[in-house]
Amino acid sequence: MPDRIEIASSLYRAFAVGDRDAAEALLAPGFRFHSPPDPELDRAGYFEVCWPYAGNGRSFEFVRAIEAGDELVVTYVSTRPDGSRFRNTEVLRFEGERIVEAEVYFGWDLEREAGAQA
Numbered sequence: 001m002p003d004r005i006e007i008a009s010s011l012y013r014a015f016a017v018g019d020r021d022a023a024e025a026l027l028a029p030g031f032r033f034h035s036p037p038d039p040e041l042d043r044a045g046y047f048e049v050c051w052p053y054a055g056n057g058r059s060f061e062f063v064r065a066i067e068a069g070d071e072l073v074v075t076y077v078s079t080r081p082d083g084s085r086f087r088n089t090e091v092l093r094f095e096g097e098r099i100v101e102a103e104v105y106f107g108w109d110l111e112r113e114a115g116a117q118a
Contacts, residue, residue, distance in 0.1 A: 004072040005065050008092055011099065012076070018055020020047070028098040035104040046102075057081045070094050 007026055014022035027043060033050065034040040041049060064075040075089045086107060093101040 004067060004092070004094055005062070005074075007094070007097060007099065008065070008072055008074055008090075009060075009062070012060040015054045016056070016058050016060065020051060020054070023051075023054075026099055028095055028100040030100060031098075032101045033104070034102075035106055063087065 011023060011026045014020070014026070027046075029043065031043040031046065032040055033042075033046040058081065059079045060076045061079070062074060062076050064073075066073045070093055072092045072094065073089065074092065075087065077085055077087050079085045088107045089105045091101075091103040092099050093103075
């Protein structure tokens with residue numbers, strides 16, 4: 001079985017540095033992306049909508065990774081170059097060593113959350 005955590009890490013690293021070729025190699029031809037309630041995007045739509053945000057040098061630190069069947073559920077903290085942080089959860093579905101679907105739940109702005117608790 002492929003190391004899905006490493007595949008997911010490779011995708012986030014590719015996104016962070018803007019390496020589209022590396023990202024393309026990890027996604028299946030029929031890749032789908034969605035973030036409820038937004039409409040689902042195909043592979044081309046994903047690169048059109050999401051890729052302009054790539055290459056910004058942000059880091060991704062996994063908080064939790066749970067494998068179940070053909071899915072990997074990942075919660076991560078991302079730190080932007082300006083130091084601001086947010087936390088997302090993604091459900092990645094695999095066929096072999098490629099990601100066929102990413103269902104993203106954009107999450108919490110950690111600074112705003114910390115300010116609200118103060």
